[in-house]
Amino acid sequence: MVSEKITIEPVTRIEGHAKVTIHMNDAGSVDHAYFHVNEFRGFEKFCEGRMFFEMPQITPRICGICPVSHHLASAKAGDILMGAKPPHTATLLRELMHMGQIIQSHGMHFFELAGPDLILGFDADPAIRNVVGLIGADPALTIRAVELRKFGQDIIYQVGGRRIHPNFAVPGGVNRALTEEKRDHMRAGLDQAIETTQIGIQLIKDWASANIEDIEKFAVFHTGYMGLVTPKNGLELYDGNVRLVDRDGKQLECFDAQDYLDIIAEHVENWSYLKFPYYKKMGYPEGSYRVGPLGRLNAVDHIDTPLAQAEFELYRQLDGGQPVFQTLYYHYARLIETLFAIERARELLDDPDILGNDILNTHHKDPKQVAVGVIEAPRGTLFHQYWTKPNGQLEKVNLIVSTGHNNWAMSEAVDSVAKTYVKGPDVQEGMLNRVEAAIRAYDPCLSCSTHAIGQMPITIDVFDAQGEVTQHLQRD
Amino acid sequence: MQADTLIIGIGNADRQDDGVGWHIVKILAEKLGKTVPEDPGEIVEVETNLADMMFIQQIYPELAETLSHYRRACFVDAHTADVAEEISWLTLNPEYEKSPLTHHMSPRTVLSIGATIYDHMPETILVSVRGYHFQFERALSPQTETLAEKAINRLWDWINHK
Numbered sequence: 001m002v003s004e005k006i007t008i009e010p011v012t013r014i015e016g017h018a019k020v021t022i023h024m025n026d027a028g029s030v031d032h033a034y035f036h037v038n039e040f041r042g043f044e045k046f047c048e049g050r051m052f053f054e055m056p057q058i059t060p061r062i063c064g065i066c067p068v069s070h071h072l073a074s075a076k077a078g079d080i081l082m083g084a085k086p087p088h089t090a091t092l093l094r095e096l097m098h099m100g101q102i103i104q105s106h107g108m109h110f111f112e113l114a115g116p117d118l119i120l121g122f123d124a125d126p127a128i129r130n131v132v133g134l135i136g137a138d139p140a141l142t143i144r145a146v147e148l149r150k151f152g153q154d155i156i157y158q159v160g161g162r163r164i165h166p167n168f169a170v171p172g173g174v175n176r177a178l179t180e181e182k183r184d185h186m187r188a189g190l191d192q193a194i195e196t197t198q199i200g201i202q203l204i205k206d207w208a209s210a211n212i213e214d215i216e217k218f219a220v221f222h223t224g225y226m227g228l229v230t231p232k233n234g235l236e237l238y239d240g241n242v243r244l245v246d247r248d249g250k251q252l253e254c255f256d257a258q259d260y261l262d263i264i265a266e267h268v269e270n271w272s273y274l275k276f277p278y279y280k281k282m283g284y285p286e287g288s289y290r291v292g293p294l295g296r297l298n299a300v301d302h303i304d305t306p307l308a309q310a311e312f313e314l315y316r317q318l319d320g321g322q323p324v325f326q327t328l329y330y331h332y333a334r335l336i337e338t339l340f341a342i343e344r345a346r347e348l349l350d351d352p353d354i355l356g357n358d359i360l361n362t363h364h365k366d367p368k369q370v371a372v373g374v375i376e377a378p379r380g381t382l383f384h385q386y387w388t389k390p391n392g393q394l395e396k397v398n399l400i401v402s403t404g405h406n407n408w409a410m411s412e413a414v415d416s417v418a419k420t421y422v423k424g425p426d427v428q429e430g431m432l433n434r435v436e437a438a439i440r441a442y443d444p445c446l447s448c449s450t451h452a453i454g455q456m457p458i459t460i461d462v463f464d465a466q467g468e469v470t471q472h473l474q475r476d
Numbered sequence: 477m478q479a480d481t482l483i484i485g486i487g488n489a490d491r492q493d494d495g496v497g498w499h500i501v502k503i504l505a506e507k508l509g510k511t512v513p514e515d516p517g518e519i520v521e522v523e524t525n526l527a528d529m530m531f532i533q534q535i536y537p538e539l540a541e542t543l544s545h546y547r548r549a550c551f552v553d554a555h556t557a558d559v560a561e562e563i564s565w566l567t568l569n570p571e572y573e574k575s576p577l578t579h580h581m582s583p584r585t586v587l588s589i590g591a592t593i594y595d596h597m598p599e600t601i602l603v604s605v606r607g608y609h610f611q612f613e614r615a616l617s618p619q620t621e622t623l624a625e626k627a628i629n630r631l632w633d634w635i636n637h638k
Contacts, residue, residue: 046612064533137590
């Protein structure tokens with residue numbers, strides 16, 4: 001039998017999408033699989049020469065689905081550059097907007113993307129293995145899921161005036177206060193959001209119980225884990241120190257984000273534009289770590305909101321109190337974080353200071369020329385680092401996005417799943433769907449700044465050893 | 477909003493020809509008497525009852541609910557060389573097109589979601605214009621700008637002929 005190379009390639013040369021290459025051997029098994037990201041990091045170069053205070057408006061345009069994370073990380077870097085710590089009310093409002101972002105992004109991912117795979121099955125007919133099929137299977141749940149995302153988007157709108165690319169956070173604070181009316185409007189949606197999320201959590205628990213065999217063989221590997229933490233190592237999504245733990249949950253580092261370059265380095269492979277961050281002291285790839293929901297819930301010791309903490313305690317028992325490492329549990333962790341975000345939104349809305357009018361610090365003290373803004377985006381830790389001239393003009397920009405931190409893990413997940421499920425010579429659609437499901441678990445954001453028709457998110461080509469395409473699969 | 481027609485420009489106005497949807501929506505709005513801000517926002521409200529307009533970077537699921545309130549809709553976007561015509565004019569039917577990523581949803585998919593949940597979706601067309609350059613700037617390339625003018629003329633007729 002001739003060896004085969006299965007290549008997933010973008011149809012166009014325009015950056016922003018990914019390919020998966022699966023290399024088969026003569027025996028019809030997978031030798032290795034790679035997840036190639038063709039992401040061109042143009043924003044970093046594009047921003048050189050701009051003023052740092054423009055960045056909260058520029059960087060959200062990296063993506064039209066998760067712009068708020070960039071908006072806030074950018075503003076936080078600007079706070080430091082300007083030497084203007086935001087007033088308490090501004091911090092509460094920024095965090096509230098961020099909770100809206102978490103709710104909408106996580107809600108959309110579970111119910112509308114991962115949900116069909118889990119609820120309808122990896123091998124279900126592709127015609128129904130989607131959110132439309134889910135509607136048919138459980139219309140009430142699907143409508144609730146759409147409402148959950150809308151609720152998260154509405155928080156962003158109520159706080160920032162726009163759902164996408166808000167003009168809200170500025171260095172030193174924010175540019176609008178919150179009215180009682182808007183606060184009460186958001187409060188009114190919290191109970192239903194919690195209910196919907198709890199339904200989702202029960203779904204994933206039931207699914208996990210019924211599919212433990214798949215969970216234990218689907219992209220299962222150990223890494224370190226990283227995320228922001230409170231001073232007592234609780235879950236923290238807006239601010240705090242960065243905690244890195246090893247595969248056993250033992251703390252390796254707990255550091256100020258300003259020092260991340262002392263802790264994290266980036267490895268380059270010649271088959272991907274996206275670099276591979278790793279923990280310097282352990283080298284690459286041993287120092288690879290995961291971020292995002294599963295990574296975060298392994299990096300923390302507890303959650304400070306009651307409902308999420310109760311779920312966290314159950315979740316951490318999955319692996320006997322040790323870090324949960326099975327890739328499919330990303331979906332479970334994602335919903336626990338959604339619950340936390342809704343509870344945290346309630347805490348923020350109940351804080352009378354959130355209606356304050358002191359929202360912008362105009363007194364500059366100890367400005368800097370280098371600063372890092374950090375935040376936990378839905379997908380994981382996001383760093384924005386800016387170097388400026390004395391006049392505030394950017395000389396250099398470095399962005400480590402969440403998907404970047406997970407780059408090694410996504411490639412490892414694709415390799416693992418391909419080896420487990422892809423059997424030649426006739427590669428079934430369900431096998432390849434599992435490869436994509438491995439990517440979906442990490443919910444990557446792959447340079448969403450262009451979306452012209454004709455750009456495919458992922459395509460799959462099967463090549464034989466002579467370079468001939470024997471099978472083609474694409475997702476439009 | 478009172479119009480029965482919705483025009484939705486899609487794309488990133490900071491990525492040159494990827495923002496052709498914004499440029500077209502902007503000019504159509506101005507022809508309908510609305511001055512729009514230079515920085516594209518989410519919704520451009522038009523004061524006539526001919527058409528409502530919006531501009532978004534990417535399609536998202538709750539757009540289905542917005543669409544359910546209209547009789548006609550038009551998506552305006554850029555396309556790459558994989559589409560043969562320089563200006564493509566397509567009638568869209570609801571059809572779910574799956575993606576491995578949450579950040580990628582097509583007009584047909586959002587129509588499919590809407591048709592299932594709301595039992596009504598507008599008669600929908602997709603107008604796309606060939607993009608030649610996708611660099612980091614707001615001005616269209618000369619080739620795409622010329623095509624955009626032709627697309628605007630044809631869309632103007634479509635808006636006015638119910």
